[in-house]
Amino acid sequence: MRKIILAQPPLGLASTLRQTARLASPLGVARHFARHGEILREFTRLEFSGRYQGTVLGMLWSLVTPLTSLAVYTFVFSVVLKATWSGAGQGGVMEFALALLTGLACFEVVAGAAARGATVMSENVNFVKKVVFPLEVLPVSVVLALCLQSLVALGLVCLARAFTGEGLPATALLAPLGYVPLALFASGLGLWLAPVGVAAKDAGHAVGAFMQLYFFLTPIVYPLTAVPERYRFLLSLNPLHPIIEHFRRTLLWGQTPDWTALGLCTLFALTFLLAGFAWFMQLKKVFADVL
Template structure:
């Protein structure tokens, strides 16, 4: 159990190794689960429908996507004239789920420490767990959205591809990468308050610079390298592959992505641990 009243030295140096990261996550696993649950429930506290909003929101969004793109814009993802009117909305929804998982955590990261000043100065608390808790809440909502997507796909098409079982393996590298970047932004948000606004702009840019509203094949050759450089692009394409197309994941690509993501996560954790001793002075 975490002792919530024991005073600490906020300027003490913290371990920065990957082993320390794993030990911290394991040691504080119960706290992370409890605070993630509180985070999810607290988001809808006071509302009439409560947690039902986590289910209704993706359903409403999917309905809007279907109407706007298949009815208003009459959009099609491919050139097949027999493509279902709902197909574009389903393909789009996959991209939105991936981007939402990524953007929700990063947009919150710069304010995680600033909004929990008491954890910095007065109590024993694993500050490095705050981005993990934010990720847990984001994963909960992404899971609800993914469930809605799979149900809609089954209703519209009459079947599900068995390859959907690989979706956790597709999303895992992005989760690792996002955590690493979130630790960096959480630290920078303490010292540079403009980081919050900057991150919001970056995540919005990444929304439009990823193949969410359009296929990569529809872009001019000279633009494609820019889109492929977006870390969301590969994950979105792989997620669509296993969910929409029934295609096996690109295991080699996922392996390389995971190695890079793990390096970023370790570097982000080390940065956070090295800079956290200055949090108390700024806050």
């Protein structure tokens, strides 16, 4: 296989762009990852199981970490600052905590995809040096593992909602639809940032600083209705906002999804992924030379 690939004549720029355009179609990307499905599953498993391997608490850290953040933010914003959630619920500390945990579960997927996307190539130099290895699998496997981890936090939301108040609403069955735009958006972000991380070694630090800003620009610790009217439209353009609201509507408030917002968000996330995939495939040829 290596000899066959190395024996191929170099493609011109126009031919390369046409080839990438064909590959970066929705069907082309789906077929591409389907061909590498076994590798993708294995790396997702390794990413998920290796996250806490060798630690004392092991998988319990997937519970401790979100609960610690939840306790701090709930105390500061709900108890100290007396913030209330003016969504569709009745308010109170419990609803604030559950709405906050739902937002944190979604944000951690995107934040983790951005952070690891900027470093995943340098962490896997051995695979980068292999000509036939599908490097695009690495950032996507990170996202899939993060989505699995987010299920723990959302599972806590479901348990708390089931045993308090009116119980878990029937609309919770529609909640998993939110993982479609979430996974697409996070995967696209990882694919966009992977080449940046190869070229700039300090990209991880820049991403970390930006994600702190992005956290507070996303309606996670506050509802969008709390934002002044002149800024509300700008924050509503945040692609993560309709995803978080989808999970809150279906899991907490017993409302059906906002199909228009969810559809537009999914379309944007898919376009973002396809563009990121094309960007990654064009630049991955030089990763080995840079690293």
